[in-house]
Amino acid sequence: MRFILALLSFLLFVLNSYSEESLGKRLFIKYSCGSCHDIDRKVVGPSLIDIAKRYGSSEKAIEKVARLIINPEPSNWPGYAYMPPFKIPLEEAMALARYVLVEAPKEAQKKKKKNSLEEDLDLELQMH
Numbered sequence: 001m002r003f004i005l006a007l008l009s010f011l012l013f014v015l016n017s018y019s020e021e022s023l024g025k026r027l028f029i030k031y032s033c034g035s036c037h038d039i040d041r042k043v044v045g046p047s048l049i050d051i052a053k054r055y056g057s058s059e060k061a062i063e064k065v066a067r068l069i070i071n072p073e074p075s076n077w078p079g080y081a082y083m084p085p086f087k088i089p090l091e092e093a094m095a096l097a098r099y100v101l102v103e104a105p106k107e108a109q110k111k112k113k114k115n116s117l118e119e120d121l122d123l124e125l126q127m128h
């Protein structure tokens, strides 16, 4: 039993240490994208998961979405408000697009895994 607990703690540690922030995530925070976009919930704008589902995660998709961050096309998302254009360098927009299409969906999955691991760990601790 102790071994399983140690193993679970170790896994949690590994999952946590993965959460070092990328350039894309830091820019996402810097430009307050999060005031309109949540990872898995529709807010003012579509959720990052919904955007990732629409475009996929290829290099081509990353560049396309980078250009849409600089020059939004509200007609792509009927029923939503308009996203303001961000006059930022293409490299920054690429990092942001990579965060939206590649990193955020992974982050969501990790969060799910971590939550269920933490629940398991709580259960284990309660039983002893």
Ligand code: HEC
Pocket: 028, 031, 032, 033, 034, 035, 036, 037, 044, 045, 046, 051, 065, 068, 069, 072, 073, 074, 075, 076, 077, 080, 081, 082, 083, 084, 086, 096, 097, 100
């Ligand atoms: C004031 C609210 C607001 C902010 C701030 C905002 N967005 Fe948006 N975003 C929206 C809305 C609304 C839409 C959907 C309608 C549209 O595209 O205009 C959208 C759409 C998008 C899309 C999909 C584009 C498409 O055409 O498919 C991406 C990608 C995106 N946002 C990324 C970002 C990033 C990255 C930031 C920060 C640099 C950001 N947004 C900041 C409101 C916002």
